[in-house]
Amino acid sequence: MAQHGKHYVEALEKFDRQRLYAPEEAVGLVKETSYVKFDATVELHMRLGIDPRHSDQQIRTTVILPHGLGKTVRVLVFAEGEGARIAQEAGADYVADDEMIARIANEGWTDFDVALAVPDMMRKIGRLGKVLGRKGLMPNPKAGTLIPAEDIPRAIEEARAGRVEFRNDKTANLHVPIGKVSFSEDQLRDNMAAVMDAVRRARPGSAKGTYVRRVVLSSTMAPGIRVDPNTALAMTVGA
Structure with missing residues (x-):
């Protein structure tokens, strides 16, 4: 015992x-x-x-x-172009570019609490499943974390609200x-x-x-x- x-x-x-x-x-x-x-x-x-x-x-x-x-929630958004601009303006802590995606894949970097993604980014982040999936961070439509670009501000606000x-x-x-x-x-x-x-x-x-x-x-x-x-x-x- x-x-x-x-x-x-x-x-x-x-x-x-x-x-x-x-x-x-x-x-x-x-x-x-x-x-x-x-x-x-x-x-x-x-x-x-x-x-x-x-x-x-x-x-x-x-x-x-x-x-x-009761804690600060760090939000990462997988988006490009217009989606990336919306995420930056909405106050995302990180907007993942190719370099950050490679860092997650190669170094296992996950210094964030919530990951959001727009659907067309799944072609790039599908390979991150082993890293993100282990920590429950892989964007998923059922979890409301795989979203259209226009929903990014709302999703960030909800993540930070609890x-x-x-x-x-x-x-x-x-x-x-x-x-x-x-x-x-x-x-x-x-x-x-x-x-x-x-x-x-x-x-x-x-x-x-x-x-x-x-x-x-x-x-x-x-x-x-x-x-x-x-x-x-x-x-x-x-x-």
């Missing part, structure tokens, strides 16, 4: 590991149990009742968090950041409610039985706090 430090053990003593907490209680506890010296990220983890081996049971969607993520893309992993789990420990309980609760609503809407029609089987809230390096799945699924923003 893994050995944990003193602060982790002290955090464990603040709650009952077997209890299913209401979302509001869990949010309060996740703030109380954070012990690192930096502003820790709060994450929502879910075990879903889907079979990820089937393509029609994949969860991949986006959500705009009402209170953002737009988060998430997808299930091979074990049917979801891991979604919902903010920082420094956020108020109401802000974290609203962001959590927005994610739960997006998950609820993304339920595949072919999924059988219990859809959300386990919900855990945690902060960086701190123990996870179990949340009642049914109560979590009933959450609404601002309630």
Whole structure:
């Protein structure tokens, strides 16, 4: 069994590991149990009742968090000509030219948080799939990151406002950041409610039985706090 430090053990003593907490209680506890010296990220983890081996049971969607993520979001846009001009005027941190594309391909450079692209750039960036795909950065129409040039300003604004893309992993789990420990309980609760609503809407029609089987809230390096799945699924923003 893994050995944990003193602060982790002290955090464990603040709650009952077997209890299913209401979302509001869990949010309060996740703030109380954070012990690192930096502003820790709060994450929502879910075990879903889907079979990820089937393509029609994949969860991949986006959500705009009402209170953002509490961090600076660096946006890269793959575009040329008019699209590049629009991206620059919209405040993109990077507009990828051939040299930057080569840097990503050859050096694995990914010093950005969101990548957007116009469709005609896919002929150039298709080869970046191995680098960008590993980090969930490959532009994709389902994620709203493969867009026409005229939508670039809106996409950049949404990315900086707290737009988060998430997808299930091979074990049917979801891991979604919902903010920082420094956020108020109401802000974290609203962001959590927005994610739960997006998950609820993304339920595949072919999924059988219990859809959300386990919900855990945690902060960086701190123990996870179990949340009642049914109560979590009933959450609404601002309630």
